Amino acid sequence: ASITSELLRRIAAYGPHMTRAVAVAAELDCLISLAMAAREMHYVRPVLTHDNVLHIKQGRHMLTEMTVEGCYVPNDTAMDENGKRVQVITGPNFAGKSLDTVKQVGLIVFLAHIGSFVPAEAATIGLTDRIFTRIASQDSLAVPQSTFMIDLSQMSTMLRYGMHRSLCIIDEFGKGTLTTDGVGLLCAALRHFSCALAPPKVLACTHFSEYPRRCPQLTFLTMDILADPNKSSAEQDKVVFLYRVVPGYAAPSFGVHCAKLAGLKADILQRAVQV
Template sequence: MLLLTGPNASGKTVYLRMVGITCFLAHIGSFVPAESATVGLTDAIFTRMVSRESTLANASAFMADLTQMSNMMRHSTRRSLCLVDEFGKGTNAQDGISFLYACLRHFLDRGRECPRLLACTHYTELLELPELVDRPGLSLWTMQASVMLEKKTEADDTLDDVIFLYRAIPGRSEGSFAYHCAAAANVPRAVIDRAVQVSRLRDAGEPVHAMDRSEADAASERRPSCLLGEAPW
């Protein structure tokens, strides 16, 4: 089992899909996009990666995720390839972490009958559980990122530049860099600053108080509701 952690947008999902596609191509006799590859005999590929909601399914997104995991646990063998992407994020954080931990332990407890499983997650709290990370058969990997630190003045409060190297290496995640993703998505800076403030207060166990903002500040961050050529809805 390989547990992959790393920042947002660092390539975790792409890495899992690349492994699945490479395994499939090898088994149908095709070339694989690699300089070299050792692909063991695989009897099935199980995934928990995409959950498509539909009124016909009569199930929530999390129920669809659970169904995929259930099929994986009931039908996978030691020769199966299992890909688990962000399982548990469809419900509250506490329940999501608990379900992910229980599922990973279920597979590890199989011992030599554990399938070849790759899982990626943002629940780095799992890395603090010795009863999981110290289990035989588990490898901890992360997506390598480079944080470009530049000399800044005290008045410069911009975020450090982050460059994702899209390379999987042994190790653990050092952060999600979610605020950098928000900045790249052009989220108003005041919103990002407030998110950082709330996160620091929660980590310190201090109360989160309302922040006074003028109407002018709020109005300056709003995007015009109707641009030229766009419908107002």
């Protein structure tokens, strides 16, 4: 015991030096990892500008593309100083609107601001003061709030502090309560952003279809698919998700088809169609 105590005492004397050494080693490890990823995954050097724009050509999600073995579908993103500031991405379930749009853009903007190359063919990114997200809320026994209350808190922070150089990422906000309440809250938030004199850059993806489409301040995008136009969404035998962002509004959710892909039994699917 005395030997151990003496060893600890001597090591503790070098504590500050060891802490600094660990911090330097961690930073070096991070820089080497970013450099290796940029070389092996063909990342490009982004252009950071004082112009309040966001232009990404053929952007990719850095983790998703590693799991699809060469068949990843990249997408473009364009937000200008005076237009397309608030974009709403709609689309069926399983179409990729979360990973291939909003999360991808958030990661690219973050990487650019820490000095990393980014997964795209080209990227011009205006300096961003904050990145706000309403993506996924994790329940915690230590936090006396429901999942929906946490979602509301995140949106409240975004609405209160989002400025013209902020990036706001919204993924499926409003699904934790009644549909009417969820749609109303989402539409009100989007209206608040779009009517601001200097709105932040907002990317919101949703499966809701009950929203005002005639709003000149909003840009509506959707995920492209191939489906039989002569059949309803519940009757589709095969739906091909192209994972490509195109202008327009959402197709049906194809929830029954997604349930089929997930392996639900045929009798359950048939009953779902009947209901």
